[in-house]
Amino acid sequence: MNDKKIKKRTIIFLTASIVALLIFFILGLMLGRFNIAIDDFFKAIFTSDASLDTQRSIIVNLRLPRTIMAAFVGMGLSLSGLLYQETFRNKLVSPDLLGVSTGASVGAAIAIVLGLSSAFISIFAFLMGLLTVFVTVMISKLFRNGSSTILLLSGIIVGGFMSAILSLIKYMSGDITTLASITYWLMGSFESANMSRDYILMGVVVVCIVVLLLITHPINLVNQGKAEAQTKGINYNFYRGLIIVLSTVLTAISVCFCGTVSWIGLVIPHIVRLIAGRDAKRTIPLCITFGATFMIVVDILSRTFTDSEIPLSAVTGLLGTVIFVIILIIKRRKLNEHKDI
Amino acid sequence: MNIKTSNLSFKYDKKAAKPVLNHLNLDIKEGTVNVLLGLNGCGKTTLIKLLAGLEKPTEGSVIYGDKNLKDIKIRDRAKIFAYVPQQANVTNDIPVRQYLSYGTTNTLAFYEHPGKEEMEKVEATANRLGISHLLEKNLGEISGGELQIVLIACALIQNTEILLLDEPTSALDMKNQNLVLSILKSVAKEGKTIILSSHNPNHALFLDSNVILINNGVVCDEGKAKELIKVNKLIPIYGEHVCVSKDLGYEEISFK
Amino acid sequence: MYKKTFVPLLVALASVGAFTGCSNSGNQNNQISVTDMVGTTITINKNPKKVACISRTTYDLLVAYGLGDKIDGAYKGTLNNSWVPLIYPESKNHYVYEYNNSAELFLSRGVDLVLAPEKYMADDLNAHGVPALCVSLYGNPTFDSYVTFLSQLVTKIWDGDDIKTKASAWENKVxxxxxxxxxxxxxxxxxxxxxxxxxxxxxxxxxxxxxxxxxxxxxxxxxxxxxxxxxxxxxxxxxxxxxxxxxxxxxxxxxxxxxxxxxxxxxxxxxxxxxxxxxxxxxxxxxxxxxxxxxxxxxxxxxxxxxxxxxxxxxxxxxxxxxxxxxxxxxxxxxxxxxxxxxxxxxxxxxxxx
CATH class of the missing domain: 3.40.50.1980 (Nitrogenase molybdenum iron protein domain)
Incomplete structure (x- = not known):
């Protein structure tokens, strides 16, 4: 397709998704289990009417922090999905590839079994997530072979080991309520969102995004593989390492605050590539806005219709599969068009 | 810039008994065309990779001008030589234009993207090689011959003194082999140094190049194609069925 | 050679079976058929001597009715309460059970009755030869008719006027x-x-x-x-x-x-x-x-x-x-x-x- 057409389309979709993001962000503040009439909503925000204290408290203390968290987790997970897929040149790869989510789950499960507070659950999850990826990289070094396949393979090995540890912890937790807590955490929730957590999340995600936007051209070349990147003047090992570190941090920081959320890291990059091709300077901005919007929608769905919250992975799974099937149908049509030519 | 290798050895596995390249010495003069000939698995591709810095020598060194390759920064290497990979290693779902723009990386800072000036370079080179009509197509949608020309175009866009090509004709039919070799011939006239590996001795004759015959990881002979490509020199490598035919009015290597 | 040891073994097993069969029929008075809170009816020996109180509501009632020495152990959530050893020092002798325990654990400890909090647990244990009754924390559909259920169940399982008196006194108070x-x-x-x-x-x-x-x-x-x-x-x-x-x-x-x-x-x-x-x-x-x-x-x-x-x-x-x-x-x-x-x-x- 014509480069100018893709550029135009990218700009259109980017603008549209920014508008959608703003609309859903406000909807995220308006909708929920507690009914707030539209005029009450605006009064609660723009006046200090004491009769709306409860409404104001719900908007400011419950919905605002979790909507912000949803937005940034959405950005983080879809970006890291995109980066992993591009770096490993495999479109079925998700952010969990190098074991970061399973590692984080083990960390969280340990903290839950020890009966630690939710802040410690997050810290344990974050550190174990990073540690797991570190171990994965170390194991791949044992092979003295820098290829991505070896890294993928050791990711599978370490991921499998971590799942086994997780099963063991679940088994040893014994107590049915502890087990339920672990399972619930694994399915993801924004329930623990508050502003101080949001500040940490926002800080990390924004720094990662700034760095990523600066290195979009090297990212493109890294996607071409070592031989191409290196002979075109890009330090392949350095940039691949940097990309893996950034996407791992993005996943770990998201997972540690809200548990594991599946599908988003797989689906959003696919949609984005359909629109903008494989140029990181276009796919990264689109991933940011699409991921944030998708996650806010998921959060609204997860907390509005039932008296307790539906786990995020259940919603992303349902929504994600439907979207994925639609993508496949569109792609099939495209493939058939090519055949006709 | 001259290219030298001194005592260059390489093993894929440190414990392997037999090295792929065994204390290999080369001296390639600026502005020459050089064809690496030898059997499959004799170390041609490995040598190209070592020259391109994609593998590290187990022993010995590669020297560009007066500098050891390992002391040259990756970014600066891309200004000295361009490398044309084998077709199989190229991703196929980006447009030709985007792929060609990657050739301008050596003039950009890490945070920069190819801009107007760079895209003009891309279009000029595409025009010159007659592939302008392919610019908006994906790499996966064009033919093998077209893809090979795109890969060479990308290397030319790098605007380097030296071109390294790994089997540029191996996947092509006769017509496209001729097209690619003609392009290389015209590039050589500009004074570029070209090193390519090939499995066909006739290509060396066509290019009127230097030939480096490699056997068992060492250079077993080198010289001008017309002098070197003789039956008695080729039989030890390619076997006794090799012959020179003059049926078409010029020398051609064939087999009985 | 295997046959030689196998045959006497078979005979021994058969005679044990016959013997226990006889003793069962001989001691029918010591057995009782009871229906638990979820409607499962099983036959158990009367006056069990080693009870595992996994269901949380069971431990204090048994102790209060003077059956503390018939208890083998209780759920850890019940025992891990610092008031329990103070009010009832003998609780230290009681085994600390997890929520989910294997049938083998109960068998190895010689437990003769498990008071389980959930139906699936009781069913599973009964299927593996450990007598178990479900004493649920929930009534169906509400708890209205179950307030004195456990108390009455206890008086059925254990003989003794003392227990009956205590039970009826407590039920009256409630x-x-x-x-x-x-x-x-x-x-x-x-x-x-x-x-x-x-x-x-x-x-x-x-x-x-x-x-x-x-x-x-x-x-x-x-x-x-x-x-x-x-x-x-x-x-x-x-x-x-x-x-x-x-x-x-x-x-x-x-x-x-x-x-x-x-x-x-x-x-x-x-x-x-x-x-x-x-x-x-x-x-x-x-x-x-x-x-x-x-x-x-x-x-x-x-x-x-x-x-x-x-x-x-x-x-x-x-x-x-x-x-x-x-x-x-x-x-x-x-x-x-x-x-x-x-x-x-x-x-x-x-x-x-x-």
Whole structure:
């Protein structure tokens, strides 16, 4: 397709998704289990009417922090999905590839079994997530072979080991309520969102995004593989390492605050590539806005219709599969068009 | 810039008994065309990779001008030589234009993207090689011959003194082999140094190049194609069925 | 060679089978057919000597009825309460069970009856030759007809006039307490109000309650309230759901009660709720068990909550009731300080229970 057409389309979709993001962000503040009439909503925000204290408290203390968290987790997970897929040149790869989510789950499960507070659950999850990826990289070094396949393979090995540890912890937790807590955490929730957590999340995600936007051209070349990147003047090992570190941090920081959320890291990059091709300077901005919007929608769905919250992975799974099937149908049509030519 | 290798050895596995390249010495003069000939698995591709810095020598060194390759920064290497990979290693779902723009990386800072000036370079080179009509197509949608020309175009866009090509004709039919070799011939006239590996001795004759015959990881002979490509020199490598035919009015290597 | 050892073995096995078969038919008087709380009927030996109390409501009742020496062990959640060894020092001899235990563990310990909290557990154990009865924490559909179920079950399984006397005395007390409270409340025109029960036996914050079918639901319905949990599909509603429900009062029980009361009174969004603003947040005492759990303290639970929620109509002397009940059921003297710690949800030293 014509480069100018893709550029135009990218700009259109980017603008549209920014508008959608703003609309859903406000909807995220308006909708929920507690009914707030539209005029009450605006009064609660723009006046200090004491009769709306409860409404104001719900908007400011419950919905605002979790909507912000949803937005940034959405950005983080879809970006890291995109980066992993591009770096490993495999479109079925998700952010969990190098074991970061399973590692984080083990960390969280340990903290839950020890009966630690939710802040410690997050810290344990974050550190174990990073540690797991570190171990994965170390194991791949044992092979003295820098290829991505070896890294993928050791990711599978370490991921499998971590799942086994997780099963063991679940088994040893014994107590049915502890087990339920672990399972619930694994399915993801924004329930623990508050502003101080949001500040940490926002800080990390924004720094990662700034760095990523600066290195979009090297990212493109890294996607071409070592031989191409290196002979075109890009330090392949350095940039691949940097990309893996950034996407791992993005996943770990998201997972540690809200548990594991599946599908988003797989689906959003696919949609984005359909629109903008494989140029990181276009796919990264689109991933940011699409991921944030998708996650806010998921959060609204997860907390509005039932008296307790539906786990995020259940919603992303349902929504994600439907979207994925639609993508496949569109792609099939495209493939058939090519055949006709 | 001259290219030298001194005592260059390489093993894929440190414990392997037999090295792929065994204390290999080369001296390639600026502005020459050089064809690496030898059997499959004799170390041609490995040598190209070592020259391109994609593998590290187990022993010995590669020297560009007066500098050891390992002391040259990756970014600066891309200004000295361009490398044309084998077709199989190229991703196929980006447009030709985007792929060609990657050739301008050596003039950009890490945070920069190819801009107007760079895209003009891309279009000029595409025009010159007659592939302008392919610019908006994906790499996966064009033919093998077209893809090979795109890969060479990308290397030319790098605007380097030296071109390294790994089997540029191996996947092509006769017509496209001729097209690619003609392009290389015209590039050589500009004074570029070209090193390519090939499995066909006739290509060396066509290019009127230097030939480096490699056997068992060492250079077993080198010289001008017309002098070197003789039956008695080729039989030890390619076997006794090799012959020179003059049926078409010029020398051609064939087999009985 | 194998045949040689195999045949005598077979004979031995057959004779053991025949022998036990005989002894079964010979001791039919020692067996009893009982139906548990979920309707499963099984035949067990009378007067079991090693009982595993996995269901939380069973331990204190058996101890209070003088059957402490028939207990092999209890669920760790029950035993890990610092009041238990103080009120009943012999609890130290009791084995600490997990929630899910294998049939082999019970068999190896020679347990002859398991009181399990869930049907699947009891079914599984029975299938593996461990006699088990389900004593659920939930009635179907509500707990109304199950308040004295366990007490009556105990009198069926164990012989002894003493046990029967104790049981009927306790049942009378429960009925009296319920009647006392109901009769008094009937005299007044009271509008139906909503109560939200914060469970607090786990550190799950305010968003943790109990559902329809629980004893707590029955208790607060009896005390004239709509129990918020009975309208929910889950024990863990979201914060927004609680705010949307806007209950008239909060009652906090369990070992984390003081933590939860503090959350309600200091954290957004709860501080804006009517119940919190009107200071209608009450605690539930905790002693040998949490009082809101069906136990020997059940009558006092009704009096205590009635006192707190309707101070205009009720003024029972809870402290002396607690003191005398503990003396009566467990034979232990507790000090006035200790009683006040129980009433405030604290541990025997006046510290927090978590």
């Amino acid at each position: 009925n009296t307490a319920i009647n006392d409270v109901k009769t008094e409340l009937a005299k007044h025109e009271l509008s139906k109000k909503k109560v939200f029960y914060v469970r607090g036996d786990k550190d799950r914050g305010v968003c943790y309650t109990d559902t329809k079918g629980s004893f707590t639901e029955y208790a607060y319905r009896t005390l004239g309230f709509d129990f918020v949990g009975s309208t929910l599909s889950t024990t863990q509603p979201s914060k927004e759901e609680i705010v949307a429900q806007n209950p008239d009062i909060f009652v906090c029980g369990g070992q984390y009660q003081n933590k939860n009361i503090n959350i309600l009174k200091t954290e957004e969004p709860y501080i804006n709720l009517d119940a919190v603003k009107n200071n209608k947040v009450y605690n539930i005492p905790i002693g040998f068990t949490a009082f809101e759990q069906l136990s020997v303290m059940t009558p006092i639970f009704f009096y205590d909550q009635a006192n707190k929620i309707y101070p205009k109509y009720f003024d029972y002397d809870i402290s002396s009731m607690v003191k005398s009940s503990i003396k009566e059921y467990f034979g232990t003297d507790v000090t006035n300080d200790q009683v006040s710690y129980m009433l405030n949800g604290l541990n025997p030293e006046g510290g927090s229970l978590y």
